[in-house]
Amino acid sequence: MDILLISASPRKARSGTWALAKHVVRGLGPQARVETVHLRDLKIGFCTHCEACHVACMRCPVKDDVHDLLEKILAADGIILAAPNYINQVPAALKAVLDRSSHFIHCKRLSGKYLCAVVTSGSGTKDGLILDYLRHYANICGAQFSGGVTACARAVQKKAAEAVRFGARFSRDISQRRRYPAQIRAIRGAMAHFANIVGMRKDHWRGEYAYWKERGWL
Numbered sequence: 001m002d003i004l005l006i007s008a009s010p011r012k013a014r015s016g017t018w019a020l021a022k023h024v025v026r027g028l029g030p031q032a033r034v035e036t037v038h039l040r041d042l043k044i045g046f047c048t049h050c051e052a053c054h055v056a057c058m059r060c061p062v063k064d065d066v067h068d069l070l071e072k073i074l075a076a077d078g079i080i081l082a083a084p085n086y087i088n089q090v091p092a093a094l095k096a097v098l099d100r101s102s103h104f105i106h107c108k109r110l111s112g113k114y115l116c117a118v119v120t121s122g123s124g125t126k127d128g129l130i131l132d133y134l135r136h137y138a139n140i141c142g143a144q145f146s147g148g149v150t151a152c153a154r155a156v157q158k159k160a161a162e163a164v165r166f167g168a169r170f171s172r173d174i175s176q177r178r179r180y181p182a183q184i185r186a187i188r189g190a191m192a193h194f195a196n197i198v199g200m201r202k203d204h205w206r207g208e209y210a211y212w213k214e215r216g217w218l
């Protein structure tokens with residue numbers, strides 16, 4: 001089982017979110033091969049809305065480290081998004097990655113994968129908003145979201161045992177192909193929505209239209 005841990009804190013070794021995420025990783029078990037990526041180490045620009053990735057799947061004229069990262073996401077069975085709460089949202093570094101992955105949304109490229117989140121904040125409040133947002137992102141990309149662990153920055157260590165248990169559950173979700181019924185409905189809804197949009201834009205989004213056609217989704 002291949003797991004990609006994306007850590008969005010710029011504080012790397014001093015990051016409480018990464019510290020908590022490492023407990024989740026401990027819980028995954030021996031079958032998990034884990035690769036960790038710190039966004040701080042990468043150069044990732046903003047999406048320019050040029051739509052090149054829709055015209056030819058995955059093509060992007062912004063030459064930076066996002067290309068490798070998106071390939072790593074596609075190669076993983078499970079993705080752990082470790083994000084400090086920045087004004088009740090993910091940090092801009094992670095949002096930039098999500099924006100640059102809009103082809104994943106159009107073509108449901110994360111179908112069959114599982115995402116989860118690790119969130120910390122100074123106050124320990126409103127972290128659920130970030131979990132909700134990342135569940136939405138997972139579902140519109142076709143993936144299921146196993147939930148996450150949250151902690152107040154001052155109390156990360158107190159959540160260690162919960163994080164280990166959560167890691168074990170995330171691992172089980174992946175190996176047993178767990179289905180979350182409400183999320184399956186959300187994924188189907190997103191499929192219907194994008195079938196419509198990709199169909200309407202077929203003359204421009206040729207690559208994505210072909211992708212849907214090849215799979216018999218249209």
Ligand SMILES: Cc1cc2nc3c(=O)[nH]c(=O)nc-3n(C[C@H](O)[C@H](O)[C@H](O)COP(=O)(O)O)c2cc1C
Pocket residue numbers: 009010011014015016017018084085086087088120121122123124125152153
């Ligand atoms: C730009 C910025 C915005 C933040 N916004 C919030 C916030 O809205 N609510 C909150 O409780 N903490 C907020 N914090 C505090 C961080 O979420 C908190 O310190 C977090 O645990 C840092 O994680 P890290 O150690 O992994 O970097 C903010 C911190 C920064 C730098």
